[in-house]
Amino acid sequence: MDRRGLGPWPFRSGQMALVLMLSLLLLACGFQLRGGTDVPPEMARTAITGLSAANPLFIDLQLVLNGAGVMLVPLGEATAELHIQDLRSGRRALSVGRNAQVSEYEIFTHLRYWVQGRGNDFQIPEQTLTLTRDYLFDPEGVLGQAEQEQRLRESMNRDLAQLILLRLRATAETP
Template sequence: MRLTQFSPIKFSLVFFLATLLSACGFHLRGDYDVPEALDTMSFTSYDQYSDFTRIITRQLRMNDINIVPPAENIPNLHLLSESLSDRTLSLYQSTRAAEIELTFSASYRVTIPDIGDRTFTTSVTRSYLDNPLSALAKSVEQDKLEDEMRHLAASQIIRQMARLKANIEAGTMNLDKDGNKITTKELHEQQQEQKKQQELGSDLSNSDSVD
């Protein structure tokens, strides 16, 4: 059997690429460099048994975050709500929905002792074709899409927590994504918009329960 060996040139090239990726801040999937202040935190949810709660818990652990019981001196991530909505993008000639867009939204609050708390929202959108001739395949595809969207939303939550480093250093949660201080008016507008999103999520959940 012929063995393949790395030449010095190939080895140097691999080493150079690895160094370059490290220098530019490349991270493996699931690693968002969460601030040390959030290495240990509690996680609570409006529904401790939902699939999304389970997925977030897994994401936290994948990022080496130690989950502990809630306490006044411990940072907390609280899932406020989640919702799934859909809308028709296109129709068949028979006026039956052909392409459907799904949107998964979630609202959550991050609380850091001695700094404050702030509510965030995240959403993921995907679309799929509604084939009337394969109802089972459509159902399986939709279930997979919904699961994928929940995983992506959970990753976005962890990514947002990684961006809180500037807030922690500034000692306030009222900073935007660029590190600029948010005015009272802007903060109020954001809170009103987030409240609408929460109410919408609650309405959709109640509608699903009735159905």
């Protein structure tokens, strides 16, 4: 096997120079990875109300807000309150097979939320979010179906938390 010019690196010097030059060009033109937008500064110390701390959505919100630099604090210490209300979830039949048994279900989660500054004029008016997922029901695998539905609900909670964060970030971007 001929290893001429390869050395310990898998790139030849010409390839390495090209990669380095492209990197410098990207830096020079001001390229930045997206996602550096923060939540409004009034939300630096936020309290989540309307959910218990054991609620899976509360836990997912805590993770995404902490990741965005928001410190979750008790209401008395907060500069903003994120209030979750009307949190509902359920399941409904989407289709019925020839044998009059449900063959497809839709699960949903619906909530309303608003943000109110505490000691400042910051406010985000009431917003509504509804997520749905559907899945096929197999009467032979009822236990597996319950697990599938549970995984879908967990995924929906993570998606709801991300959507709330995106809306908060969008508020920070608007003048």
